[in-house]
Amino acid sequence: MELSSKSEYALLALMSLADHFHGNEPLQIRQIAAQQSIPDRYLEHLLATLRRAGLVRSQRGAKGGYLLAREPWQITVLEVMTCIEGQDITASTENTAIKTTEKRVVDDIWQTACETLRKVLKDHTLQDLCDRRDVQRQSELMYYI
Numbered sequence: 001m002e003l004s005s006k007s008e009y010a011l012l013a014l015m016s017l018a019d020h021f022h023g024n025e026p027l028q029i030r031q032i033a034a035q036q037s038i039p040d041r042y043l044e045h046l047l048a049t050l051r052r053a054g055l056v057r058s059q060r061g062a063k064g065g066y067l068l069a070r071e072p073w074q075i076t077v078l079e080v081m082t083c084i085e086g087q088d089i090t091a092s093t094e095n096t097a098i099k100t101t102e103k104r105v106v107d108d109i110w111q112t113a114c115e116t117l118r119k120v121l122k123d124h125t126l127q128d129l130c131d132r133r134d135v136q137r138q139s140e141l142m143y144y145i
Contacts, residue, residue: 007085010046010049014080015036026063026067027066029043047066049084055069055075072126073126075126076124
C-alpha cells in the first residue's frame with residue numbers, strides 16, 4: 001500500500017485550512033498551493049472533490065476562498081482518503097474463485113491488515129495531524145538552538 005499524491009495533497013491542503021479554522025478566514029487556492037507546494041490546477045480539482053463531499057466549503061468574493069466545513073477534529077483521515085480515492089481504500093479484494101488453504105490464510109492476513117489500517121485512519125483527525133506537525137516543528141527548533 002502506498003499513499004497516493006492525491007490523498008497526500010488533499011491532507012496537506014486540509015491542514016492549511018485547519019490552521020485558519022478558528023479565525024473563520026478563507027484561504028485562496030494560490031495561498032494553499034504556495035504553502036504546500038501543490039500545483040494550482042491540481043489543487044482546484046481536489047478542493048472541488050472535497051467540497052462536493054462536504055469536507056470544505058467555498059466562499060465567493062474578493063476575500064473568498066475555501067474553509068473547512070466542520071471542526072478539524074471531526075474530519076478523519078479515512079474520510080478524506082475515501083473521498084479523494086473514490087472508494088474504501090481499506091476494502092479487501094474478494095476473489096470468487098475456489099480458494100486453497102494457502103489463499104485463505106493470505107486473505108485472512110490481508111483482511112486483518114485492512115481492518116488495522118481502517119482503524120488507524122479512522123482514529124486520526126485533521127486536528128491530530130496538525131498537532132503532530134506542531135510537535136515535530138517544536139522538536140526541530142529545539143534541536144537547532
